[in-house]
Amino acid sequence: MNEAGMKEAVLRCENLGRVYSDGDHHVQVLEGVEFTLLPGETVAVVGASGSGKSTLLNLLGGLDDPSTGRVLMAGQDIARLDERARCRLRNERMGFVYQFHHLLPEFDAGENVAMPLLIAGAGRREASRRAAAILERVGMGHRLTHRPGQLSGGERQRVAIARALVAGPDVVLMDEPTGNLDPDSAAQVLALIDELGREQAAFVVVTHDPAIAARMHRTLELVQGRLQERQ
Numbered sequence: 001m002n003e004a005g006m007k008e009a010v011l012r013c014e015n016l017g018r019v020y021s022d023g024d025h026h027v028q029v030l031e032g033v034e035f036t037l038l039p040g041e042t043v044a045v046v047g048a049s050g051s052g053k054s055t056l057l058n059l060l061g062g063l064d065d066p067s068t069g070r071v072l073m074a075g076q077d078i079a080r081l082d083e084r085a086r087c088r089l090r091n092e093r094m095g096f097v098y099q100f101h102h103l104l105p106e107f108d109a110g111e112n113v114a115m116p117l118l119i120a121g122a123g124r125r126e127a128s129r130r131a132a133a134i135l136e137r138v139g140m141g142h143r144l145t146h147r148p149g150q151l152s153g154g155e156r157q158r159v160a161i162a163r164a165l166v167a168g169p170d171v172v173l174m175d176e177p178t179g180n181l182d183p184d185s186a187a188q189v190l191a192l193i194d195e196l197g198r199e200q201a202a203f204v205v206v207t208h209d210p211a212i213a214a215r216m217h218r219t220l221e222l223v224q225g226r227l228q229e230r231q
């Protein structure tokens with residue numbers, strides 16, 4: 001809370017813009033994007049294909065730099081951090097559930113989830129203990145020693161969510177979290193976001209699915225490069 005008793009933003013975008021340039025050809029994908037994410041909030045980002053959803057998610061996660069404006073994470077301008085500080089911020093304060101962010105196939109579920117903690121310098125025993133606890137929390141305690149190839153799509157996604165949450169991030173960024181899942185697995189993943197969103201972290205979820213968007217606290221739509229609040 002700040003002095004006025006308002007919740008501090010975990011993530012804020014100010015006048016965010018992204019132009020892709022290729023020689024003389026420029027494409028303005030995002031323009032003047034303003035956005036504030038509060039602790040525990042769940043936000044859906046929707047928009048037509050090519051409207052800039054992935055571009056926005058990459059900027060929020062510090063995986064890409066804006067052409068204009070800035071992204072503030074806990075008050076820090078991500079673009080101003082050097083690569084090391086940025087990695088640390090990503091590892092300790094953000095969680096990612098992206099399609100290309102695969103679980104490591106040669107490690108089991110417990111080891112995959114423990115990985116961010118080991119990278120942050122936690123001891124092996126402590127990392128294993130916390131990984132087991134969060135896997136239990138997402139209903140995967142019975143699959144600790146299974147490798148990704150031995151898990152169903154829904155189970156893998158729950159392990160990915162556990163890995164995103166294990167270091168206690170302020171914000172989790174998700175890209176089409178139920179993309180390839182059957183309806184039952186998708187429902188489990190959504191219930192988890194509902195539950196964890198209030199208690200543990202804020203979630204930004206890119207989705208094409210109106211049913212997912214309807215479950216989030218807010219829905220933001222990208223239209224012609226601008227982010228609009230949808231009522």
Ligand SMILES: Nc1ncnc2c1ncn2[C@@H]1O[C@H](COP(=O)(O)OP(=O)(O)OP(=O)(O)O)[C@@H](O)[C@H]1O
Pocket residue numbers: 020021027029047048049050051052053054055056
């Ligand atoms: N590296 C790049 N260089 C040039 N143009 C790019 C680059 N990445 C994305 N674009 C363009 O920017 C626009 C937005 O792409 P983006 O992937 O952010 O859209 P999206 O809303 O996530 O789309 P989808 O829903 O289809 O995944 C598209 O027109 C795309 O062609």
